Amino acid sequence: MTTLWSGLADGALYALVGVGYNIVLLASGVFNFANAQLIMLGTYLAYFAAVTLKLPLVPTVLIGAAAVALIAVAEERLAIRPLMGRRDSHATLITSVGVAVALDGIVLRIWGSQPKSVPAPLSSKPLNLLGGTIEPTALLLIVLVIVVGVGLHILSKKTMIGLGSLASAEDREAAMARGVNVRALAIGAFALAGLIAGAFGVVVGSGTYANPGLGDNLALFGFVAIAIGGSGSQIGSLIGGFATGIIYAEVSRYTNADWPQIVVFALFLLILLTRPRGLFGGAVERQV
Amino acid sequence: MPVRSWVRLRRPAVALVAVVSLLLGVVAVSGATPAGAASKGTYTFLYSGDFTGATMAYTQAEVLGLKVAIKQINAKGGIQGRKVVLETQNDQNNPTTAVSLLEQKLTSGQKPDAMYPGGSSEVTQALLPILTRNKILGIDATSSDTLNNPKKYPYYFGDSELSEQTVPPYVVEAKAKGYKKVGMIYGNDVSGQASMQGFKTAFQKAGITFVSASFPDTAVDVTPQLEQLKAQNPDMVIFSGYGVPTLYILKSRAQISWDVPFYADLLSGAFPIVQNLPASSLHNVFVETSKPFVAGNPAAVGNPVLNKFVADAKSLGGQQVLNNIGAGVTAVGYNALVLINYAANQAKSTDGATLAKTLESLKKANAPVPWLSYGTKSQFGNFYYTSKNHYPNVFPSGFIFQGPGTYNSDGLFVPGTGS
Numbered sequence: 001m002t003t004l005w006s007g008l009a010d011g012a013l014y015a016l017v018g019v020g021y022n023i024v025l026l027a028s029g030v031f032n033f034a035n036a037q038l039i040m041l042g043t044y045l046a047y048f049a050a051v052t053l054k055l056p057l058v059p060t061v062l063i064g065a066a067a068v069a070l071i072a073v074a075e076e077r078l079a080i081r082p083l084m085g086r087r088d089s090h091a092t093l094i095t096s097v098g099v100a101v102a103l104d105g106i107v108l109r110i111w112g113s114q115p116k117s118v119p120a121p122l123s124s125k126p127l128n129l130l131g132g133t134i135e136p137t138a139l140l141l142i143v144l145v146i147v148v149g150v151g152l153h154i155l156s157k158k159t160m161i162g163l164g165s166l167a168s169a170e171d172r173e174a175a176m177a178r179g180v181n182v183r184a185l186a187i188g189a190f191a192l193a194g195l196i197a198g199a200f201g202v203v204v205g206s207g208t209y210a211n212p213g214l215g216d217n218l219a220l221f222g223f224v225a226i227a228i229g230g231s232g233s234q235i236g237s238l239i240g241g242f243a244t245g246i247i248y249a250e251v252s253r254y255t256n257a258d259w260p261q262i263v264v265f266a267l268f269l270l271i272l273l274t275r276p277r278g279l280f281g282g283a284v285e286r287q288v
Numbered sequence: 289m290p291v292r293s294w295v296r297l298r299r300p301a302v303a304l305v306a307v308v309s310l311l312l313g314v315v316a317v318s319g320a321t322p323a324g325a326a327s328k329g330t331y332t333f334l335y336s337g338d339f340t341g342a343t344m345a346y347t348q349a350e351v352l353g354l355k356v357a358i359k360q361i362n363a364k365g366g367i368q369g370r371k372v373v374l375e376t377q378n379d380q381n382n383p384t385t386a387v388s389l390l391e392q393k394l395t396s397g398q399k400p401d402a403m404y405p406g407g408s409s410e411v412t413q414a415l416l417p418i419l420t421r422n423k424i425l426g427i428d429a430t431s432s433d434t435l436n437n438p439k440k441y442p443y444y445f446g447d448s449e450l451s452e453q454t455v456p457p458y459v460v461e462a463k464a465k466g467y468k469k470v471g472m473i474y475g476n477d478v479s480g481q482a483s484m485q486g487f488k489t490a491f492q493k494a495g496i497t498f499v500s501a502s503f504p505d506t507a508v509d510v511t512p513q514l515e516q517l518k519a520q521n522p523d524m525v526i527f528s529g530y531g532v533p534t535l536y537i538l539k540s541r542a543q544i545s546w547d548v549p550f551y552a553d554l555l556s557g558a559f560p561i562v563q564n565l566p567a568s569s570l571h572n573v574f575v576e577t578s579k580p581f582v583a584g585n586p587a588a589v590g591n592p593v594l595n596k597f598v599a600d601a602k603s604l605g606g607q608q609v610l611n612n613i614g615a616g617v618t619a620v621g622y623n624a625l626v627l628i629n630y631a632a633n634q635a636k637s638t639d640g641a642t643l644a645k646t647l648e649s650l651k652k653a654n655a656p657v658p659w660l661s662y663g664t665k666s667q668f669g670n671f672y673y674t675s676k677n678h679y680p681n682v683f684p685s686g687f688i689f690q691g692p693g694t695y696n697s698d699g700l701f702v703p704g705t706g707s
Contacts, residue, residue, distance in 0.1 A: 003512045006511035006512055010508060013508060105340065108340055108341075108344065112345065113341065113342050113345050114531070114560070115531060117564045126542070126544075133545065207509070208509075208532075209535055212341070217507075218508070221506075250512070252503070252513055253512035253516050257504045257513075260504065
C-alpha cells in the first residue's frame with residue numbers, strides 16, 4: 001500500500017503538470033511546454049520566501065502564486081502573443097520550449113545546482129493509512145490536485161468564461177466575431193496556470209526539493225498524462241496523471257530501473273494507437 | 289464545427305511535442321571558452337565539464353583545483369617552460385555534446401596538449417576514442433573500471449579511485465558488525481552501475497549475500513525501490529546517487545520508517561546531506577570519508593602541500609567551493625595537472641604520448657609528495673601507474689566511516705555537524 005501511496009503522490013505531480021498544460025491549451029490552443037518549469041520556479045520561490053525571507057506559510061504561497069502568474073503572463077506577452085497570428089501553429093510550441101530552457105538557466109544562475117529544502121507545511125512524520133505510510137504533505141498534494149482538476153473541469157463546462165475559452169480555442173476569429181475577448185482569455189489562462197504552479201510551490205517543493213532538474217523530469221510525464229487522459233480534458237489529466245504515477249511506482253516496486261519508463265511509454269503508445277485522442281478526448285467530426 | 293473539434297487542429301502540435309520531448313534531452317548550449325589554437329609557447333589544458341547543469345557544483349570544484357595547480361606550476365615557469373593555459377567546454381554532462389564540442393575544436397586546429405575529459409564516466413567513455421585517435425593525454429576522476437583499459441585507451445589515466453577500490457572498507461565493516469546480507473540502492477547510470485558491480489563482486493567474494501534495487505535519473509521519489517529492497521531484509525544498505533537522488537533515498541527511508549544502517553558510497557558521501565535533511569532522518573546513516581581530508585585527522589594535520597593548496601584556492605576566490613564541496617573533490621583537478629607536470633619533469637618533454645609512457649613508470653616522490661589525496665608519505669595510496677593499471681593504488685586504511693557532516697573553511701570534512 002505504501003507503493004500505491006507513493007504512486008498517487010507522484011501521479012499528483014504529473015496530473016498537476018497536465019492540468020496546467022490543459023488550462024492554456026483549452027483557452028488559447030497553445031501547448032505551453034514551460035508549464036513544468038513554472039512549477040519548478042514555484043518551488044524555488046517557496047524556498048526563497050520560507051527560508052531566505054523566513055515568511056509564514058500564507059505569504060509564502062501568495063508570493064509564489066503572484067510571482068509565477070506574472071512570469072507566465074510575461075511569457076504569453078513576449079513569447080506567445082507575437083506568434084499567434086501566424087499560420088505556423090508550431091511556432092508557439094518552440095518558443096515555449098525556449099522559455100522552459102531559459103527558466104532552467106535562470107534558477108541555476110540564481111540558486112545554483114544544489115537542491116534546496118522547502119519546509120513542509122504539515123508534519124513530516126509519516127501517516128499510517130490503509131496499511132501503508134505516506135507523508136501528510138504528500139496526501140495534501142493529492143487532495144489539492146484533485147480539487148483543482150475537478151474545479152477547473154466544472155469551470156470549463158458550466159461558466160461563460162469556460163465556454164468562451166473553448167470557443168476561442170476552436171475558432172479564434174469566429175469567437176472574436178461573437179464578442180469573445182480572446183486576448184484576455186489567453187492572458188487569463190497563462191495567469192491562472194502560473195498562479196496554480198506558484199501556489200503549489202510549497203507542497204511540491206517539500207517533497208521533491210527545489211532542484212533545477214525538476215522541470216525536465218516532470219514535463220515529459222505531464223505530457224504523457226494528458227496524452228493518456230485526453231488533451232483538453234481536465235478529468236482526463238487527473239486520471240492520466242494518477243495512472244502514470246501508479247503504474248510507474250508499481251513497476252518500480254517489482255522490477256529494476258529499466259522497466260518503469262518502458263512500461264509507461266508502451267501504455268502511452270498503445271493508447272495513442274487505439275485511442276489517438278486519449279481516454280477522455282472527444283470524437284472528431286470529419287468535414288466532407 | 290463542434291466545440292471540441294479544435295483539438296484536431298492541434299494534433300500536429302501534439303505530435304511535435306512528442307518529438308520535442310525526445311529531443312530535449314540532447315539540446316544543449318555550448319559554453320565553450322573561445323580558444324585560440326594552442327601555440328608552442330603555451331601548454332593548453334582543456335577541461336570538459338558541466339558548467340550549467342545539475343552537476344555544476346562539482347565542475348566548479350574541479351576547475352578550482354586546476355586553477356590552483358596552474359597558479360603554482362606557472363609560478364615556477366610552467367610545464368617544461370610552457371605556461372599552462374586552461375580552456376573549458378560546457379558539455380552539460382552530456383556525452384553527445386562533449387564529443388561534438390571536442391570534434392569542433394580539433395577540426396578547427398585547436399588540439400589541446402592534455403585534457404580533463406569529463407566529469408562523469410559516461411562523458412569520459414564517449415571522449416576516449418577521440419583522445420586515443422589524436423594522442424591527447426587525458427586525466428580525470430571517473431570511477432568505472434571499464435575505463436581502466438591501457439591497451440584500448442593508452443593516453444587516459446584516472447586520478448581518483450575506481451568504484452571497486454572504495455569497496456573493501458565496506459566489506460570490513462559488514463564483517464565486523466556480523467552482517468549476513470547487504471542491500472544497495474543506486475542510480476541506473478554508468479557510475480551507479482559500476483559502483484553496484486564493484487560492491488556486488490566484493491561482498492559475494494566475502495560470502496555475504498548481496499541484493500540491489502535501482503532507480504532512473506528521472507525519479508522524483510524512490511519509495512517503491514526502497515520497499516523492494518526492504519522486502520529482502522538486508523542487514524545494512526549502501527546508497528549511491530548524485531545530488532538530489534541522495535536526498536530522495538534518505539527521505540523515502542524515513543517515510544517507510546526503515547532504520548537499518550545506511551552507508552553512503554563516495555559519490556553520495558560527497559553531497560552535503562546534513563544541510564538538506566533533519567537530524568531525525570540521519571540516524572544510523574554513515575558516509576565513507578578519505579582520511580587526508582577529514583578535519584583533525586593526523587593524515588590532514590600539518591600537510592604543507594594541503595595547506596598551500598587551501599591558501600591558494602582561497603586566494604583564487606574558492607572559499608565558497610571549499611565550504612560547499614570540500615577539498616577532496618577540488619583536489620582531483622589539482623592532482624591531474626600536478627601529475628602531468630611531475631611526469632613532464634621526469635621525461636623532459638610535453639609530448640602527450642611520451643608523458644603517457646612516463647606516467648606508467650613514475651619515480652617515487654619524496655615526502656611530502658607533490659599531490660594530494662593519499663597522505664604525505666603515500667601511506668593511503670599512490671599514483672604509480674603501470675602499463676596494466678592507469679588508476680591509483682588505494683589502500684583500505686585511508687577510509688573511515690562517520691556520520692554525515694559539513695566542510696569547514698579549509699574544505700575539510702567535519703562529521704556530525706549540520707547547519
